[in-house]
Amino acid sequence: MHEEVELVLDDCKERMGAAIEHLEKELLHIRAGKASPAMLDGVLVEYYGSMAPLNQVSNISTPDARTVAIQPWEKGLIPVIEKAILAANLGFNPDNNGEIIRINIPALTEERRKSLVKQVHQEGENAKVSIRTARKDANDMLKKLLKDGLSEDMEKDAETDVQKLTDNFGKEVDDLVNTKEKDIMTI
Template identity: 60%
Template sequence: MEEIEFVLEETKDLMNKAIQHTKSELLKIRAGKASPAMLEGLMVKYYDNDTPISQVASVSTPDARSIIIKPWEKNIIGDIERAIINSDLGFNPQNDGDIVRINIPPLTEERRINLTKQAKNEAEEGKISIRNARKDANDQLKKLQKEGVAEDDVKRAEDKVQSLTDDFVKKIDEILEQKEKEIMTV
């Protein structure tokens, strides 16, 4: 049935998006190693507009313990420093007039535990998105059944939706397990 295939494809698409979103959110959680992704979402005042840091500077990690931010215009180096200090990232930037350097302190045990909780919350959000996609798909399938699609076809499609849900939830669990390992590795 064409309508059923469309519902299944759409559901798979939504579940894939939930996985991608969860991965990108987990990337922002630092795991002891410096990464440019840690500054993703950081906004810098640039000509009175909030601008993503990636649009006003290059961000690199020369080693596992530091991040270097090289602004494209020297006059905004103070704004970059201020944005980092005012963020909830907990970093202490150093400005040498040309670049802003952030030294990443090793994580304390307490901080690791908090980051693990944060990662679990992000993973749970991903699972909720997947379950919502399942619910929407099942609602669409029931609607198709009312419109005359055979009950057996709808039942098979619902089984496929449940199978997709199980697979995608398992993927999120695997991604979370990997992230927890990364966070807890000293």
């Protein structure tokens, strides 16, 4: 029975960790007014008949805090990349000089900053919901094991461990959200 309890706890920890990873990825896409190559992670470009991520057909760099530079490996890709960036609806206006595509990142207005903070808090809440769902599933599995012959003491100890995991991962979500909020609100 001890192995089953360990499996339930490991599964719970894994699912909560996945919620944190997902939150980190989502927070990368929320821009804080600073240029970052990660802003273009979701952009797909048509390349020889198939869709390829932008970073697989070009070099993406940030020469300064307000500019993203994209240097395609083939000059013929410049208009295709510009279309893909516009189609991704990220709010960017690409500008090219025939060699490099530049994207100027505008400074965020106070209203836009507040809107982004709301978005960050929403992502944090989504992560917490995932964590609570993992906790509920783990506790349900422990109750099932209790019916199958697990001792009540072991079940209570395991539930306590699940709650500790929930608290720790919840605190991690709060820390990530607070850090991103400070990042966005810093001018």
